[in-house]
Amino acid sequence: xxxxxxxxxxxxxxxxxxxxxxxxxxxxxxxxxxxxxxxxxxxxxxxxxxxxxxxxxxxxxxxxxxxxxxxxxxxxxxxxxxxxxxxxxxxxxxxxxxxxxxxxxxxxxxxxxxxxxxxxxxxxxxxxxxxxxxxxxxxxxxxxxxxxxxxxxxxxxxxxxxxxxxxxxxxxxxxxxxxxxxxxxxxxxxxxxxxxxxxxxxxxxxxxxxxxxxxxxxxxxxxxxxxxxxxxxxxxxxxxxxxxxxxxxxxxxxxxxxxxxxxxxxxxxxxxxxxxxxxxxxxxxxxxxxxxxxxxxxxxxxxxxxxxxxxxxxxxxxxxxxxxxxxxxxxxxxxxxxxxxxxxxxxxxxxxxxxxxxxxxxxxxxxxxxxxxxxxxxxxxxxxxxxxxxxxxxxxxxxxxxxxxxxxxxxxxxxxxxxxxxxxxxxx
Numbered sequence: 001x002x003x004x005x006x007x008x009x010x011x012x013x014x015x016x017x018x019x020x021x022x023x024x025x026x027x028x029x030x031x032x033x034x035x036x037x038x039x040x041x042x043x044x045x046x047x048x049x050x051x052x053x054x055x056x057x058x059x060x061x062x063x064x065x066x067x068x069x070x071x072x073x074x075x076x077x078x079x080x081x082x083x084x085x086x087x088x089x090x091x092x093x094x095x096x097x098x099x100x101x102x103x104x105x106x107x108x109x110x111x112x113x114x115x116x117x118x119x120x121x122x123x124x125x126x127x128x129x130x131x132x133x134x135x136x137x138x139x140x141x142x143x144x145x146x147x148x149x150x151x152x153x154x155x156x157x158x159x160x161x162x163x164x165x166x167x168x169x170x171x172x173x174x175x176x177x178x179x180x181x182x183x184x185x186x187x188x189x190x191x192x193x194x195x196x197x198x199x200x201x202x203x204x205x206x207x208x209x210x211x212x213x214x215x216x217x218x219x220x221x222x223x224x225x226x227x228x229x230x231x232x233x234x235x236x237x238x239x240x241x242x243x244x245x246x247x248x249x250x251x252x253x254x255x256x257x258x259x260x261x262x263x264x265x266x267x268x269x270x271x272x273x274x275x276x277x278x279x280x281x282x283x284x285x286x287x288x289x290x291x292x293x294x295x296x297x298x299x300x301x302x303x304x305x306x307x308x309x310x311x312x313x314x315x316x317x318x319x320x321x322x323x324x325x326x327x328x329x330x331x332x333x334x335x336x337x338x339x340x341x342x343x344x345x346x347x348x349x350x351x352x353x354x355x356x357x358x359x360x361x362x363x364x365x366x367x368x369x370x371x372x373x374x375x376x377x378x379x380x381x382x383x384x385x386x387x388x389x390x391x392x393x394x395x396x397x398x399x400x401x402x403x404x405x406x407x408x409x410x411x412x413x414x415x416x417x418x419x420x421x422x423x424x425x426x427x428x
Contacts, residue, residue: 002090023265023285026091027292033087034293038300042079046304046311049073054121063383072309075117076301077317080250081110083297084324088290096286097154098331101145105327106320108144109236112137113319121314128315138236138323142229145327149228150221156187157333158273158280159202187282191220193333194278196340196424201278203336231335232326238345239322241352241377246309247302248379248407252344252414253321254298259341259418260328261291266425267332276425279333287328294324307404341421344414351378382406 006020019025049055055071084106092099116129149155195203205227206212206220243249266272268285298321304310313321325342329335339346355376363369371392374384383403386395401409 001094003093020091023268023288027288029091030087030289030293031296033090034083034296035300037086038079038083038297039303041082042076042300042304042311045079045082046073046076049075049311063380069309072312074121074312074314075114075316076305076311077110077113077117077313077315077320079304079311080297080301080313080317081106081320083300084290084293087293087296092289093286096283097148097152098283099286099290101148101327101331102287102290102324104144105141105323108137108141109320109323110316113314113316116315116319134319135233138233138319139229141323141327142232143225145232145330146225146228149331150189150225154283155189156282157190157192158187158282159190159192189217191217191224192279193224193336195336196421197427201425227335228330231330231338232323234349235326235329235338235342235345236319236322238342238349239325240315240318241348242345242379243313243318244377245379245403245407246307247305248410249318249321250298250302250305250313251407251411253325254295254302255411255414255418256325256341257291257295257298257328259421260325260332260334261288261295262422263332263334264288264291264328278425281332284332287331291328294321307407337421337424340417340424343417344410348377348379351376351381379406379410 003020003026006017009017010021050073053071054073054075085103088099088103094100112129112134116134119125120128191205192202193205194201204220205223206216208223209216209219212219239249239253242252264284264287266276267279267281268283268288270280273280301313301317305313322345326335326338329338329341334341351373355372358372359369371390373381373394374386374390374392375381381394382397382401383406384390385400386398388395
C-alpha cells in the first residue's frame with residue numbers, strides 16, 4: 001500500500017519519496033512497525049484473552065513451577081500473526097510472488113493453529129484437532145508452495161553470475177525494490193537447491209532420476225514439491241514440539257529468521273551472489289521486508305513471553321512460525337540447510353520419536369516400557385533430576401536446571417548453529 005503511494009509521490013517529484021523504494025528503508029520500517037504492534041496490540045490482546053478466560057490447561061508432568069502457569073493466557077500467536085501481516089501489507093510489494101506466498105503461509109497456518117487451540121481451549125478437548133486434519137493442512141500448504149514455485153513465471157534464478165558485464169546489468173537496482181534491469185542475463189526455471197560442504201554448493205533434484213532423460217526436469221519438480229511438503233510438515237511440527245518453555249520457541253525462531261534474512265538479502269543482491277558463488281534469485285530481496293516484520297513480531301512477543309510468561313503462543317503461533325521458516329527456506333533454495341540451521345527443532349522432534357519408539361519396543365519385548373531420556377521433548381529432560389528415580393538410560397545432568405537457564409542455553413546453541421550455517425557458504 002505505502003509502497004505504491006510513495007511510488008506515486010516519487011513520480012511527481014516529491015523530495016524523499018524515492019527512499020521508500022529501497023529494501024533497507026522498507027525493512028527497517030517493517031521491523032519498527034512489527035515491534036510496535038507486538039508490544040502495544042499485544043498487551044490489549046493479552047487483556048482480552050484474560051477476560052475471556054482463555055488460559056492454558058496444565059497436565060501434571062511433575063515439573064518445577066508447572067502449576068504456576070495454570071491459567072496463563074494462550075493463543076498468543078494471534079499477536080505474532082497480526083504483527084507480521086500489518087507491516088507487510090503496509091510496506092511490502094504486494095505484487096511480488098514471494099511476498100504473496102509468505103502472506104498466504106502466515107494466514108493458512110494461523111487458521112490451522114487457531115482451530116487446534118480453539119478445540120483445546122474453548123471446546124475443552126485436550127486432544128485438540130485430530131492429527132490427520134493437521135497433517136492435511138500442512139501437506140496442503142506444502143503443495144501450494146511447491147506448485148507455485150514450479151508454475152509461476154516469476155520464479156526464476158541464475159545459478160552463477162559469470163562476468164562483470166552481468167553484474168553491471170543488474171547492479172543498478174540491486175538494493176532497489178524495482179525490477180532489476182537484467183536484459184543481458186538469461187534466467188531459468190530450475191530444480192536446483194543449495195547443499196553444504198560440496199564444490200559449487202548446488203544440488204539438482206533432477207539428478208536423482210538420471211534415467212528419466214528429457215523428462216528429468218519434470219520429475220525433478222515432482223520431487224521438489226514432495227520435499228516442500230515434507231519440509232513444511234516437519235519444521236512446523238518441530239517448532240510446535242519446541243514450544244514447551246517460556247520464550248524457547250520464539251527466541252530460537254527469531255534467530256533462525258534473522259539468518260534466513262541474511263540469505264534472502266545475499267540471494268537477491270547480484271554482487272553478493274557473485275562473490276559468494278550462490279544462486280541469484282531475482283525478487284527474493286523482498287523477503288527481507290517480510291523477515292524483518294517476522295523477527296520484529298517474535299522479539300516483540302518475547303516481551304511478554306519470556307520467563308515468567310504472561311502469554312503463550314499456543315499452536316496458533318508455533319505451527320505458524322515453524323511453517324514460515326520452512327517456506328522461507330524453500331523459496332531461497334536453502335531447505336537442505338534446515339537440519340543444521342533448525343538443529344534444535346530437529347533434535348526435539350527426534351527425541352520424541354526415539355523415546356516413543358523405544359518405549360513401545362521395550363514394552364513389547366520385556367513387558368515394561370523403558371526410556372532413553374528422562375522426559376521428552378528434550379527440553380523437559382533437563383527439568384528432571386538424574387537420581388535414578390526415572391528409568392531412563394541417560395541420567396545426565398544429575399541436577400535439574402532452572403527453566404530460564406535451559407532456554408538461554410538453547411538460544412546460544414541456536415546462535416552457534418546459525419553462524420555455522422552461514423559459514424557453509426564459503427566452505428567447499
